[in-house]
Amino acid sequence: MRQPTFFLSHGGGPWPYMDGEFRHAHAKLEASLQALPASLPARPKAILMISAHWEASAFTVMTSPTPGMLYDYGGFPAHTYEVVYPAPGDPALAERVVALIQAAGLPVARDAARGFDHGAFCTLAPMYPDADVPVVQLSLRQGLDPAEHLALGRALAPLRDEGVLILGSGFSFHNLGLMFNGRGQAPSIAFDAWLQAAVPAPEGRAERLKDWEQAPAARLAHAREEHLLPLMVAAGAAEGEAGSCDYHQTDYLGGLTASSFRFG
Template identity: 85%
Template structure:
């Protein structure tokens, strides 16, 4: 059965492993991620995760059968640098991903050492807390060209019929300076409104995404677009399918509008 694809806003740092106000600030996001597996046609055989927190010169695939952890954040409690998400890797899927990328004429590489970064494990912990679904992580390509990442998604589309759930993990608004100085509310609202209008209809969606910098408040929402590019992969892998908002809140961390989207 064909799996949908998702662009997920993944929240800040190691929030699933924290308590108190910071964890509570992610309550709506956590509930959406916990509910996601029940919306799928069947339990995935594996997950292909494209995280905003990994960039390489070629699209690089994690090949380890037992990936470790990458604590790519700072300033959090000591225990968050010891947490583990013990999902197995899937070397066979990794090789399938490399083959699909290369068949599309795109550059591919392998990495046997990379561990799960927080863009990956912070979405996976609420979804599959038992870590019982194999996970392969895939990098973005440096240069962050939208067309390249849409093309990557198109190349990966056959995996949807092979039991693989494709997840793009980033954030619909990612400007930490504006987020923390209280100036992010208006640009996050404006850019989110553009996403809500641009993503549902498949006709012309790729063209709209390639021209994302023309959207209202685009460069305020994404001063650097690495947190938006996983959306291009998810949309490219479901190019003919309608999109819908799967998570939305207007007060993330005290004032940011944030969303996630499903395709197919």
């Protein structure tokens, strides 16, 4: 009952906790996230969440049994700074993650204080609204080396056979300077077309992802690549297995193309 892995485009800010036009812009994404649990081979024992919104000098693992909240956004309604996603942590899984990363020779650290950031709780809320699946969050590593994050995914792969669902939360297009003025449409289309070609076939996928900067409109789609690196982790944890597009939208926020991907 091996769990698949996912790279999820997580949308903008605290959208699941809002109403109106901004929430409506996420309707297709929301539907895909709501449908995800039913597509799994079994209910996960826990979730390991790699969010674009956490970078550290070493791969850092959340160890708290009761994680708090981190409202890492600005300019949204006051109530969105009071929302709570009360999923429990899983200290035993956190230690298992530490051990796997250490065994792979990668730098690792623990953090008992960090709470869930919006890359985590805004994807999890539509998926598991009762917050009844334990969640451990794991950081990216500063430097944002694609090869290193693919290696991280390979190190974490055994968790899939232990009932753990590995989720990489980022965004297939993330250039805030182009998102809201219409100039992001063309580069989002071009980069997404590359992703649709690069992700499905496992043969040579790691090399394609390592060389992502050579893709059409790569640096227009990702002026900084932290929102793309969770894809590397999800792909690395499913090396040798096919990928497929799990969510695809061509009219996000008025014209952007966005996608999520499943592996295995």
